[in-house]
Amino acid sequence: MASYDLIDKYLATLRAQLRWRGETEDLDSELRDHLYTAAEEQEANGLGRHDAQRAVLDRFGEPMTVSSAFASSGTKGLAVPTRSTKSSGQLAFIAALAWIMVPFGFAGSYAVERSVGEWDGPVIGLFLLGQMSLMAAASLTVVTFIGLFQRHGGLGPVGRTGIGIAALGAAAGLIGWFIYGWGTLIGVGALLIAGAMLRRGLAPRVATVMIGTAGLWAAAVGGTLWLFEAGPRDQYGDYPLVGLTSVGVGCTLLAVGLVGIGRWLWNEEPVENLIPGSATVG
Amino acid sequence: MSGQALKGHLDLLILAVVAGDPAHGYAVIEGLRSRSGDVFDLPEGTVYPALHRLEKSGLLRSEWSIVGGRRRRTYQLTKKGERSLSAEWHKWDNFSTAVAKVLGGTPWPATT
Numbered sequence: 001m002a003s004y005d006l007i008d009k010y011l012a013t014l015r016a017q018l019r020w021r022g023e024t025e026d027l028d029s030e031l032r033d034h035l036y037t038a039a040e041e042q043e044a045n046g047l048g049r050h051d052a053q054r055a056v057l058d059r060f061g062e063p064m065t066v067s068s069a070f071a072s073s074g075t076k077g078l079a080v081p082t083r084s085t086k087s088s089g090q091l092a093f094i095a096a097l098a099w100i101m102v103p104f105g106f107a108g109s110y111a112v113e114r115s116v117g118e119w120d121g122p123v124i125g126l127f128l129l130g131q132m133s134l135m136a137a138a139s140l141t142v143v144t145f146i147g148l149f150q151r152h153g154g155l156g157p158v159g160r161t162g163i164g165i166a167a168l169g170a171a172a173g174l175i176g177w178f179i180y181g182w183g184t185l186i187g188v189g190a191l192l193i194a195g196a197m198l199r200r201g202l203a204p205r206v207a208t209v210m211i212g213t214a215g216l217w218a219a220a221v222g223g224t225l226w227l228f229e230a231g232p233r234d235q236y237g238d239y240p241l242v243g244l245t246s247v248g249v250g251c252t253l254l255a256v257g258l259v260g261i262g263r264w265l266w267n268e269e270p271v272e273n274l275i276p277g278s279a280t281v282g
Numbered sequence: 283m284s285g286q287a288l289k290g291h292l293d294l295l296i297l298a299v300v301a302g303d304p305a306h307g308y309a310v311i312e313g314l315r316s317r318s319g320d321v322f323d324l325p326e327g328t329v330y331p332a333l334h335r336l337e338k339s340g341l342l343r344s345e346w347s348i349v350g351g352r353r354r355r356t357y358q359l360t361k362k363g364e365r366s367l368s369a370e371w372h373k374w375d376n377f378s379t380a381v382a383k384v385l386g387g388t389p390w391p392a393t394t
Binding site for chain 1: 306307308311325326327328330331334346349352353354355
């Protein structure tokens with residue numbers, strides 16, 4: 001089989017620009033078959049190898065033209081990485097850290113209160129740490145979701161509904177002890193957004209599934225422990241350990257999933273950097 | 283023909299080319315060019331997103347084979363694609379007939 005250096009370089013450039021799309025092996029094979037077949041025909045018609053490749057690549061289109069066609073195909077907007085979506089990746093890391101702090105704050109507050117026997121100084125401080133972390137984590141997660149919405153060129157009505165519900169959950173996080181309220185809203189919002197993302201098939205699947213199912217796992221673990229009446233009851237008749245474990249599971253899954261999503265968004269080359277002189281992408 | 287004008291009809295044209303025989307991307311593009319008498323001349327690479335979109339919509343299906351030591355993806359029309367092609371074809375036929383009738387009664391415009 002003949003080798004075509006110009007075509008290989010062209011495909012390497014295109015592969016780099018279409019990393020976001022996934023299925024790069026199949027796409028590479030399909031486009032290579034096209035370009036090699038066309039080049040072989042040009043050579044059979046009498047062109048030299050270099051000229052044959054030039055002619056074929058001229059007809060195929062600039063890499064940016066082709067990658068833009070892929071990016072805008074089947075979407076209402078451009079499903080491309082931008083500086084804005086890259087920044088969302090950074091926010092996802094901070095959100096993940098904040099989610100990890102949530103169970104530490106609430107569990108620490110509960111443990112110290114059990115030990116000293118009163119709602120005072122360090123107990124309140126730790127509770128506020130959990131509360132502030134929850135507010136920060138939920139807000140940053142909603143902003144990350146908006147970045148994911150942009151990155152996919154839109155996630156349809158399901159994605160928009162998911163972001164709206166998650167935003168309500170972030171607001172409900174003001175009442176930190178009302179776990180069933182904020183936990184359910186954020187969990188349902190994340191589930192809808194993850195479902196829309198999986199349908200598009202761009203984002204890392206494992207991280208997306210973790211974010212989408214965080215609320216379900218938290219509910220399943222909490223429900224199971226509640227059935228077994230795990231831990232002591234408090235003065236309100238609740239089982240604090242059940243709630244804390246459930247929050248811990250949900251927050252950890254959200255944190256790990258956000259790290260995966262953050263790595264993906266952060267590692268992508270923004271298209272503005274690939275287009276000389278371009279500052280924004282419409 | 284400008285790429286923008288062609289884009290609006292690209293899906294129908296691709297379905298029409300694939301309707302004859304299963305074809306790989308290069309053959310689809312060659313079919314578009316030759317059957318249009320070299321009028322349809324898009325950057326070839328931009329046809330692939332349309333092929334993938336049509337497959338995702340269930341109008342085409344693809345299979346992989348090895349030809350000349352290379353992996354080749356071949357597309358063919360699905361039943362849904364056949365129905366869609368038929369419906370769109372009728373719409374286009376009605377539209378182009380109506381346009382031809384309107385233009386037929388108009389004198390050819392002077393260009394100088």
